[in-house]
Amino acid sequence: MRSTLAIFRRELASYFSTPLAYVFIVIFLASSGAFTFYLGKIFERGQADLQSFFVYHPWLYLFLIPAVAMRLWAEERKAGTIELLMTLPISTTEAVLGKFLAAWVFIAIAVVLTFPIWLTVNYLGDPDNGVILAGYVGSLIMAGAYLALGACVSALTKNQVIAFIVAVVVCFLFLTSGMEIVLAFFRNWAPAFVVDAIAAMSFLTHFSSITKGVIDLKDVIFFGSVIGVALYINVAFIEIKKGA
Amino acid sequence: MAAMIVLSGLTKRFGPLTAVDGVSFSVDRGEVLGFLGPNGSGKTTTMRMITGYLPPSAGSVVVCGHDVAAEPLAAQRLIGYLPEGAPLYGDMRTGAFLNFIAGARGMSGADKARRVGSIVERVEIGSVLHQPIDTLSKGFKRRVGLAQALLHDPEILILDEPTDGLDPNQKHQVRNLIRDMGHDKAIIISTHILEEMDAVCTRAAVIAKGRMVFDGTPNELEQRSAFHNSVSIRVKSELAPKLSADIGNVAGVARVEAGETVDGVTTILAIPADGRSIVRDVSERVGESGFAVEGLHAERGRLDEVFRQLTASQ
């Protein structure tokens, strides 16, 4: 526990020790603002809610979270510090958790900093703040799933660019697997239960009800399982890579 | 009681390459083992297996009764490790980095502050405590690496080329540090500097192409040298041939070699027949001959020559 905390603190501090963190936060805030106000037409909709804000999160996360995740392990491999880390009396699981939680909290900070958008809708109208809170919570859980996938990919390489690109591709597959255009490709040849399984993996589908303020236990369990499985595989990747 | 570090049949294969091949030795408390070998002979790989970073392909490492493969954390708690090249988190400041290591090793509060403070003093890095590690000079980075390894006052120290990149004063200081700690710890250091053997090690292990080729004291290593106990005499060049012939007749001298000539003074080297001491007989003969010599001393042996001989034959 204490060592997980030590890793957590180090990692979180290291995000803020370079200008990169601030650049990231600015890009995140600017693009979520742009999506919400221009694409989402939040004013034109004439409704006091943040649906047009949350609805773009899956697409925003697609590029921004792999950018946060890529350094998690690739950088340690590149610098050789993974040797230092793995010879401390810390289990691989503790290290994986510490790093994941730090990155998750970093993303949470960026997400919470979008609060001016929330202030705006409260100023203009009378939104259901419970729905908005649910949206934030759901969005963060989904962010965790993206992050866990990205961390998992990062464990396999020492090249951060490769880690980024592969993570975007993997997240894109999860994101779009519920879209008809993807499913149609599988319908031609795969049995129905496979198609259903692919559709069930879709981040979009699971996130859609969350944007409306409905936190369904099913969706939470889904994203939680993605996080759990991805981190488990992350641990396994590190252990396997150790042998080589 | 069993030795603190026990390697048995330790082997590591990378695909078709056997980097470490059946290495066995043990290190007791109070011993400083110098690990020697040419580049690529498997020193770093062996140390990585001892510290639990790499799993062995065969064989085992037992550290104070803990099998590293089965109980890595228990073993790692007892070990301080300076990896090759001293990798560090470059974006951190020295002080923050040491605090991180202390936290990761489970220290907290006053105990943590005390230990960090004492190690900072010991390796003299107080002046760079607030500097980002990336901006430190190579020698200071190495010292921070050492501080990290010594922080928890470990029973066992594994140091991969600890004096690499240090200036002569620092080398001297680090060697003293290692020698002092050697009394109550088990230490393994790898090095390419042969004098370091004499300076700090109580034992020498030589590895070539993954195999152990020597395990003994530095003294025994020197005795392997053809030059062990040979006597070098510096004399005016014009007298050298005559003196060489004289000394060649001394009982126990196998042959006499003429060495280099500098400023009209030639060094001649009398090599003993079977490593026995000939310095007394030779100096007596020199006295009888009545030649004025510029200098005379007995050699202990040439480690670089033994090193070449041991590792080239493989």
Ligand SMILES: Nc1ncnc2c1ncn2[C@@H]1O[C@H](COP(=O)(O)OP(=O)(O)OP(=O)(O)O)[C@@H](O)[C@H]1O
């Ligand atoms: N991860 C790896 N994959 C493949 N081969 C490796 C790996 N690590 C080491 N080797 C090989 O194993 C051999 C031993 O390497 P090692 O680093 O242990 O040598 P060393 O004795 O420490 O050398 P040096 O004195 O140069 O530090 C080398 O041939 C090296 O190329």
Ligand SMILES: [Mg+2]
């Ligand atoms: Mg090495």
